[in-house]
Amino acid sequence: MREAFHSDLETIRGNLIEMCTQVETAVRDATTALLDGDLATAERVIAADVHLDELQVDIDEMAVDLLARQSPVATDLRVLVSALRMSSSLERAGDLAEHVALIVRRRHPDPVLPEADRADFERMGELTVAAIHDAAAVIAERDLELAAQVEKRDAEIDDLMQSVYGRLASQGESYSAAQITDLTLLGRFYERMGDHAVSLVRRVGFLVTGSTLDPRSVATDVEVI
Template sequence: MREAFHSDLQVIDEDLLEMIRLVEVALRDASTALLDGDLGLAERVIAGDVHIDDLQVDVDELVVDLLARQSPVATDLRQLVAALRMSSTLERMGDLSEHIALVARRRHPDAALPDADRADFEKMAQLAVAAIHDTQKVIQERDLALAAVVEERDSEIDALMHKIYARVAKDDHGYTTAQIIDVTLLGRFYERIGDHAVSLVRRIGFLVTGSTVDPRSAATDDQVF
């Protein structure tokens, strides 16, 4: 019985790792579509989001089944509770990547980004993709030192978002109304992806140490703009 239980826990871990792999690919492709105006790549991200959604359903169903049948305690219980929260967070990260691709598709064949913001969004995308990549390693290796790096990347993403917003807020910004909406939303999408990456690595910290995640931290807030 215990062997089957731990086999199911391994399946959950593998599904979560596959989810984060798909999210990393989705964000990288969505960002490329945004920066390069690649409509085909944007469409691929939008169509592929269903695979992340399906994996969330698989994880959640298996977790609920194990909670009902096995009545786990201690570390096993923490792992299952964390898996439920992590699957939800990853699904939302996939949605945010899809939202970025939707902006790229909506503005095609025009450029989705004003020239003044392109470099900052390119850097923001690089940081967000790197944060997701590092988060995958944290999940695999339970590396809390690398988790700290993810939090540093999130701070850099936040700083870039505020830099972009400050530029938009200037009286002589020169943006159209549509550009203001797009830039504001896109900055928020990337900022939330960074926050979700932090939430994921803090869940791993919870698994490793048993310390409760701070519910007052914005980085553990699973709401999506």
């Protein structure tokens, strides 16, 4: 009985890692679509989001079933509670990648990014992909040292978002209303995806150490826009 239970826990962990892989692909593709104005890639991101939703449902149903049938305690209970939170964070991160792709679709065939902002968004995309990739490794290996790298990348994403916002504030007259709207939303989308990666690794820290998460931290559980 316990062997079957722990096999189910491993299945949940494997599904969470698969969700990370799919989100990583979604962010990479959404960023490519944003930088290149690639409508076909944007449409692929939009279409793929349903698979993330399905994986979240599978994880949540299995976790709730195990909570009801097995009455887990200690580490096993923390694993299931964390899995429910992490599946939600990953689904939201996937939605944010989809939002990036939807902006590309809405503006096509016009480019979304002014030339002055391309480098910042290219770097935000790279950092977000790396943060989610590392978060998957943290889930797989419970490597809390690697978790610190995810937090560092998130801080860099925040700085880049502020760089974009600063440029909008100081040079607003050189942007159209549509560009200001798009850049404000895009900066927020990447910043939120970084926060979701941090939320994932902090949840792993919780299940490893049992230490209570800081409820005042915006990255403990973050809401989608």
